Amino acid sequence: MNFRKYLLILIPYSWLLLLFLVPFIIVVKMSLSDTEMAIPPYYPYFTLSEGWQGIVNFFSELDFENYIFLAEDNLYWKAYLSSLKIALISTFFTLLIGYPIAYGMANAQPEWRPTLMMIIILPFWTSFLIRIYSWMGILSQEGFLNQFLLWIGIIDQPLTILNTNVAVYIGIVYTYLPFMILPIYASLEKLDISLLEAAIDLGCNRSQSFWLITMPLSKAGVIAGCFLVFIPVLGEFVIPDLLGGADTLMIGTILWQEFFANRDWPVASAVAVVLLLLLMIPIILFQRSEQKQREAEQ
Amino acid sequence: MKKIMLSLMASLMVSTSIASAAEVRVYNWSDYIDEDLIEKFEAETGDKLIYDVFDTNELLETKLLAGSSGYDVVVPSASFMERQIKIGVFQKLDYSQLPNGKNLWDLIKQRTAKYDPDNAYSINYMWGTTGIGVNIAKVKEVLGDDAPIDSLALIFDPKNMEKLSACGVHLLDAPGEMIPAALQYIGEFADSKDPEVIKKTEAVFEAIRPYVTKFHSSEYVNALANGDICVAFGYSGDILQARDRAAEADNGVEIAYNAAKEGAVMWFDQMAIPADAPNPEGAHKFLNFMMDANNMAAASNYVYYANGNLASQEFLEEDITGDTAIYPTPETLKNLFTTTAYGSKEQRTVTRLWTKIKSGT
Structure with a gap:
């Protein structure tokens, strides 16, 4: 019996071990080494052929130089902060747009819901890159949006949207919207309507019952959606690269530069490790407070 | 269930039979070949050609340094290739397997030997210059008829750039091209590796940065052809391709390319075989196959770059050999200079400076 229980736990843990912990250790190890023009472009690398002495040499060559370098150059802090800002603002807008859509879906006739769900998922059938490229076509100076606005006479000069942060926000909100809608929809769909009926019977108007009943009960979905959007956006590279301009500073872009332009894999790894730590801290804090709240409720 | 197993096995068998046919994997720059040549190669040799593309030297270099890239032929620029050769990324060419080597152009071989002594590791594919592409009508509209379209002042003089920003300017996202150009503009040695000299370009870029629409190394081809931007500092062939596309689309966009009269970078893209x-x-x-005079001519006729193949010249279209933007006149050739690779430390200074220039931090 016990054996079966362990086997059951073993599967997810070996998944974590193989696909998260092992790569992470490799990245940490790389972040402690020095860059060198060679294949692979860093030193020391690990060879078992030299036996114990090789392992000792290997560890004695590692140091925290790259982390000190990161701390000393304000570029990295600015990039982290700017990514944080972009991630927060776009999560806010995804929520603002996603919640009403999910609410509408959950309140639609049951026979309509699969179709609505389909409409949300349908864009995933087209490659993500193609969808971003079509946004370039829409937002450019001579693009559809500008031509349409000029045609109806709202503007007389084309707007510069492409290659600005506005385009980045549009791209991110568009791309990540389904990740916000789906968990909120899942939590709203389960909502017991009799609770709302009771609230109205007891004298709540519609907006009161929304804020007192619906909103708190969909909180789990909102939080899940926010994390699903916030975390990947923080490290986003493709959208700022294609839609952003010269002044769009994001940590994903910096990582790319360190890795490709500078060929400095150790510094790139250090940037990645710091990014991961920065992401983990708020998540852990959040889980702590959730747990405390749950304990308090019991 | 049985059916599924059968079809799985069938597909496995298919994939193994493909793997046993000879495959040649080529990694080249985007928009850089006449795609008919790929089919022609497959038909002539019976080998399957897998053709992938990249758009920056950095991307290629990272794949090469990671090792086992899986490619059989790659096309780095000579300045990058120089340092890659030194650390053993490539294998020496076996010229006995390359009878068409006799078609190569000595003039270009002499120049590429600076990066690859005796051309032991590489052959020249294409070469060209880095310069200024303009949408003639739009630039004249904002700067007047005497706009300096053949001068670095067009992109480095803030007074010009301020006006041009209304119609859009793209600069290459390649410090190795932009910094020498800026150094040339302020009268410094363009291939300088001295960090103090390199840092002088910061002020030059800082003054024009607010007016730059985007730093990107490939988007300007479409943007220029569509009329989304009016000026691009980029690679000669890319801009000439934009010119050609605009002419084909007949959208009223007329594009001209000039290597800057102050002097321009001459670059070489070399075909080499990873170790x-x-x-x-x-x-x-x-x-x-690529050194065959006809094939090389077909590639040049398609991409509008000059090649390092003397024998191919008789098969080139007249608007290519006759175009001084592609095959420069002897006087312009004198004005062209070459750059060499940055060392690791200098590379970091340059990239950091470039980030600062692009993002303001």
Whole structure:
């Protein structure tokens, strides 16, 4: 019996071990080494052929130089902060747009819901890159949006949207919207309507019952959606690269530069490790407070 | 269930039979070949050609340094290739497998020997200059008829850039091209590796940065052709391709290319075989195929770059050999200079400076 229980736990843990912990250790190890023009472009690398002495040499060559370098150059802090800002603002807008859509879906006739769900998922059938490229076509100076606005006479000069942060926000909100809608929809769909009926019977108007009943009960979905959007956006590279301009500073872009332009894999790894730590801290804090709240409720 | 198993097995068998046919994997710049040549190569040799593309030297270099890239032929620029050769990324060419090597142009071979002594590791594919592409009508509209379209002042003088920003300016996202140009503009040695000299370009870029629409190394081809931007500092062939596309689309966009009169970078893209290429024999076959006078001419006729193949010149279209933007006049040739690779430390200074220039931090 016990054996079966362990086997059951073993599967997810070996998944974590193989696909998260092992790569992470490799990245940490790389972040402690020095860059060198060679294949692979860093030193020391690990060879078992030299036996114990090789392992000792290997560890004695590692140091925290790259982390000190990161701390000393304000570029990295600015990039982290700017990514944080972009991630927060776009999560806010995804929520603002996603919640009403999910609410509408959950309140639609049951026979309509699969179709609505389909409409949300349908864009995933087209490659993500193609969808971003079509946004370039829409937002450019001579693009559809500008031509349409000029045609109806709202503007007389084309707007510069492409290659600005506005385009980045549009791209991110568009791309990540389904990740916000789906968990909120899942939590709203389960909502017991009799609770709302009771609230109205007891004298709540519609907006009161929304804020007192619906909103708190969909909180789990909102939080899940926010994390699903916030975390990947923080490290986003493709959208700022294609839609952003010269002044769009994001940590994903910096990582790319360190890795490709500078060929400095150790510094790139250090940037990645710091990014991961920065992401983990708020998540852990959040889980702590959730747990405390749950304990308090019991 | 049985059916599924059967179809799985069938597909496995298909994939193994494909793997046993010889494959040649080529990694080249985007928009850089006449795609008919790929089919022609496959028809002539019976080998399967897998053709992938990249758009920056950095991307290629990272794949090469990671090792086992899986490619048989890659096309780095000579300045990058120089340092890659030194650390053993490539294998020496076996010229006995390359009978078409006789077609190569000595003039270009002499210049590329600066990066690859005796041309032992590489052959020249295309070469060109880095310069200024303009949408003639739009630039004249904002700067007047005497706009300096053949001068670095067009992109480095803030007074010009301020006006041009209304119609859009793209600069290459390649410090190795932009910094020499800026150094040339302020009268410094363009290939300088001295950090103090390099840092002087910061002020030059800082003054024009607010007016730059985007720093990107490939988007300007479409943007220029569509009329989304009016000026691009980029690679000669890319801009000439934009010119050609605009002419084909007949959208009223007329584009001109000029290597800056103050002096421009001359670059070489070299075909080389990685040391760990899975199919070096196929790689030699591909190189030999590309050195055929007719094939090389077809590639140049398509991409609008000059090539390092003397024998191909008689098959080139007249608007290519006759176009001084592609095959420069002897006087312009004198004005062209070459750059060399940055060392690791200098590279970091340059990249950091470039980030600062682009993002303001």
